[in-house]
Amino acid sequence: VDGSINITSSIDTVNKEVKEEEDLPMYSSVPEVSTLAFPSISTSDFQFNLEKASDIIVEEVEKFLKKIENVRLVLVDLTHRSKILNLVKAKASQTNIDSKKFFTFVGDITQLYTQGGLRCNVIANAANWRLKPGGGGVNAAIFNAAGPALETATEERAGSLNPGSALVVPLPLSSPLYEKEGVTHVIHILGPNMNPNRPNFLNNDYNKGCNVLRKAYSSLFEGFKSIAR
Numbered sequence: 001v002d003g004s005i006n007i008t009s010s011i012d013t014v015n016k017e018v019k020e021e022e023d024l025p026m027y028s029s030v031p032e033v034s035t036l037a038f039p040s041i042s043t044s045d046f047q048f049n050l051e052k053a054s055d056i057i058v059e060e061v062e063k064f065l066k067k068i069e070n071v072r073l074v075l076v077d078l079t080h081r082s083k084i085l086n087l088v089k090a091k092a093s094q095t096n097i098d099s100k101k102f103f104t105f106v107g108d109i110t111q112l113y114t115q116g117g118l119r120c121n122v123i124a125n126a127a128n129w130r131l132k133p134g135g136g137g138v139n140a141a142i143f144n145a146a147g148p149a150l151e152t153a154t155e156e157r158a159g160s161l162n163p164g165s166a167l168v169v170p171l172p173l174s175s176p177l178y179e180k181e182g183v184t185h186v187i188h189i190l191g192p193n194m195n196p197n198r199p200n201f202l203n204n205d206y207n208k209g210c211n212v213l214r215k216a217y218s219s220l221f222e223g224f225k226s227i228a229r
């Protein structure tokens with residue numbers, strides 16, 4: 001779409017690009033480098049330990065980026081005070097991870113381009129096992145922003161999700177999330193649940209929980225790899 005633009009090297013460059021592209025068609029919001037934006041799985045409503053989750057995120061990101069070129073991964077949360085974002089940022093900076101290929105970003109995952117100037121063609125959802133809209137958190141935000149098209153496209157592919165697995169769902173062009181934000185795919189993930197009031201409660205079993213969270217991120221990244229250009 002925008003062949004003249006080089007691979008983005010920083011958020012500043014991204015912002016500049018956005019300005020230069022204001023007159024281009026709306027699909028210029030699709031990034032040159034395949035970019036996956038993902039929330040921290042299981043650490044809010046599902047109450048997973050933040051120290052453990054941040055270790056797993058950094059390790060799984062590092063492993064994945066060794067296997068693939070020319071993609072970006074972005075961990076997103078709503079506020080600068082996000083503990084998980086700050087833990088991951090600190091831990092990632094202690095590794096060899098290239099900060100252009102993995103970084104944290106503060107914003108609403110459903111408005112990364114229009115509000116934040118960050119172009120992400122794929123976003124991940126911390127889903128529930130029934131793959132249903134609502135329930136609060138990022139799941140409600142994504143289903144609301146995507147409109148009924150996401151529910152239909154999801155139902156066509158699966159009726160439920162096992163903890164640790166991911167489901168890649170292409171968004172129809174008519175979805176506002178595609179039209180406005182340039183999001184072509186949503187990847188649903190079901191993480192481990194440490195909240196006694198939710199299904200599949202792991203009763204503080206962090207041996208199992210950590211394995212499931214690792215599997216959730218590796219399934220997410222493999223799903224992203226299968227559609228990355």
Ligand code: AR6
Nearest residue numbers: 039042043044045046108109126128135136137138139141
């Ligand atoms: N943009 C970016 N990040 C967000 C947004 C948003 N719009 N909304 C929340 N977050 P959670 P879980 C962050 O609770 O712990 C759902 O109801 C949030 O700050 O959404 O995996 C489902 O239906 C946190 O860092 O997911 C499941 O039943 C992260 O997203 C259950 O909750 C994940 O928080 C899943 O619980």
